[in-house]
Amino acid sequence: MLASHASAQSQMERVSPSKSAHKAPALLRGTDAQADERWQKLDDQDLDQEIAEYRESVAQLTQVLKGLGVEVSADEEKEQDASKPALPGLEGEENGEYTLGSVDDLDPSEWQVPPHCIPIHANVTTYDWRPLAAATQFDVIMMDPPWQLATANPTRGVSLGYSQLTDADIMNLPVPKLQSNGFLFVWVINAKYKFTLDLFERWGYRVVDEIVWVKMTVNRRLAKSHGYYLQHAKEVCLVGKKGADPPGTARSIASDVIYAERRGQSQKPEEIYQLIEELVPAGKYLEIFGRKNNLHNYWVTVGNEVTGTGLPQEDMDAVNNNKRIPGAVYGAAGR
Numbered sequence: 001m002l003a004s005h006a007s008a009q010s011q012m013e014r015v016s017p018s019k020s021a022h023k024a025p026a027l028l029r030g031t032d033a034q035a036d037e038r039w040q041k042l043d044d045q046d047l048d049q050e051i052a053e054y055r056e057s058v059a060q061l062t063q064v065l066k067g068l069g070v071e072v073s074a075d076e077e078k079e080q081d082a083s084k085p086a087l088p089g090l091e092g093e094e095n096g097e098y099t100l101g102s103v104d105d106l107d108p109s110e111w112q113v114p115p116h117c118i119p120i121h122a123n124v125t126t127y128d129w130r131p132l133a134a135a136t137q138f139d140v141i142m143m144d145p146p147w148q149l150a151t152a153n154p155t156r157g158v159s160l161g162y163s164q165l166t167d168a169d170i171m172n173l174p175v176p177k178l179q180s181n182g183f184l185f186v187w188v189i190n191a192k193y194k195f196t197l198d199l200f201e202r203w204g205y206r207v208v209d210e211i212v213w214v215k216m217t218v219n220r221r222l223a224k225s226h227g228y229y230l231q232h233a234k235e236v237c238l239v240g241k242k243g244a245d246p247p248g249t250a251r252s253i254a255s256d257v258i259y260a261e262r263r264g265q266s267q268k269p270e271e272i273y274q275l276i277e278e279l280v281p282a283g284k285y286l287e288i289f290g291r292k293n294n295l296h297n298y299w300v301t302v303g304n305e306v307t308g309t310g311l312p313q314e315d316m317d318a319v320n321n322n323k324r325i326p327g328a329v330y331g332a333a334g335r
Contacts, residue, residue, distance in 0.1 A: 044221075051219070116297040119306040124288055125169050127302065133177045138300075139246035139283035140276050141178060142185040142237075144266060145170050146289060147192050167195055176203050178286060181243030185211075185276065187268065188238055196238055205240030212236055213269055215262040223262040237272065246280045253278045267293045 039047055113119075120127070148164040175184065184205050188196045200207055213235045215223035224231040253275070260269035273296050276285065287294055290301035 047219075047221075113292070114295055114297040117295040118300040119290075119292075119295055120300065120302040121304065121307050122302060123304050124173065124302055125165065129174045129178065132300070133174065136284055137180045137182075138178055138286040139182040139280045140185065141175060141182070141286045141288065142187075142272070142276065143173075143175075143288040144187040144268060145192075146266075147189050149189075149191070167192075171199060171202070173288065175288075176242075179242060182241070182246050182283075183208075183276075183280070184240040184242065185272070186238050186240070188236055193236075200238070200240040203240075203242075205242045207238055208241045209239035209256060210236060211239065211256050211258065211272070211275070213258045213260060213272070216259055218261060235268075246283055248281050248283070250279055250281065264293055266291065273299075 039050065042050060120132075146164045147170075148166050184200070184203070186196055186200075197207065215225075215233050215235070217223045222233040224233045226232065254271075258269055258271045258275075260271055263269065277283070285296075285299040287296075287299055287301045288303070290299075290303040291305040292307060294303075295301050295306065
């Protein structure tokens with residue numbers, strides 16, 4: 001096999017005139033650890049170039065091996081597909097990490113509504129929570145509030161794509177009435193950290209843990225984004241507890257650090273749902289401010305975007321009559 005590999009490299013050097021072909025033998029030698037050590041020292045532009053050359057080298061070597069009568073595995077064929085050029089980055093996105101694909105490659109779980117989810121299409125500030133609170137008490141509640149940013153220019157060059165809520169609107173959510181005992185997970189931004197700690201106390205919770213999501217790119221590098229002083233590459237979720245542990249609560253599970261690829265806007269990693277369901281197996285789960293891409297089996301999800309088809313009818317009526325959504329604000333001025 002080593003002789004065949006050497007022969008393939010020798011043939012590739014003779015038949016491949018491209019610049020990357022001359023680098024092919026060097027790129028394909030060495031261990032994964034050596035390659036990783038080298039790549040860690042490269043900046044993003046040089047790394048992208050190195051990966052492109054590596055993929056082209058693999059594709060060329062594959063063709064030479066085929067010419068020698070060596071059977072190429074499906075995994076090696078996929079490397080050739082990976083060498084296709086990436087599409088330019090979409091406006092507002094980083095690194096241009098998009099590749100041409102086919103609808104046949106899509107995982108249905110990424111776009112189909114889970115069969116056992118319970119979506120409630122409603123504006124959380126005007127929704128009548130009383131029937132839900134009377135019907136059940138939840139073991140775990142998770143929420144990712146659309147925090148009002150403390151600046152007159154709320155986007156800072158980033159399109160949020162959603163309206164924000166004031167602290168008062170978030171404070172008025174009837175969370176205490178929805179949970180007698182259990183855990184509360186709240187995704188928080190830096191500017192609202194102190195407010196969230198006070199909110200936990202006001203609602204009758206004590207902070208018991210903190211989860212950090214380290215955002216990664218498809219190339220497993222830090223997915224850095226906007227920030228006032230420092231570029232942000234993480235999100236924080238505070239965990240509060242009220243009353244007794246829900247039945248069946250596990251302990252010392254998972255990790256308080258999640259390394260996961262950055263997803264759609266405001267979409268949290270799948271690992272947070274897995275963690276919660278491992279913490280409280282077969283529990284009663286509620287997500288507030290959820291979107292269609294947040295829907296999960298056996299979760300109740302409340303939000304004005306859970307259907308992916310637009311705002312609830314009451315919000316549309318309010319927009320038509322009053323030109324604004326109840327509770328929604330944009331920027332520090334509340335316009």
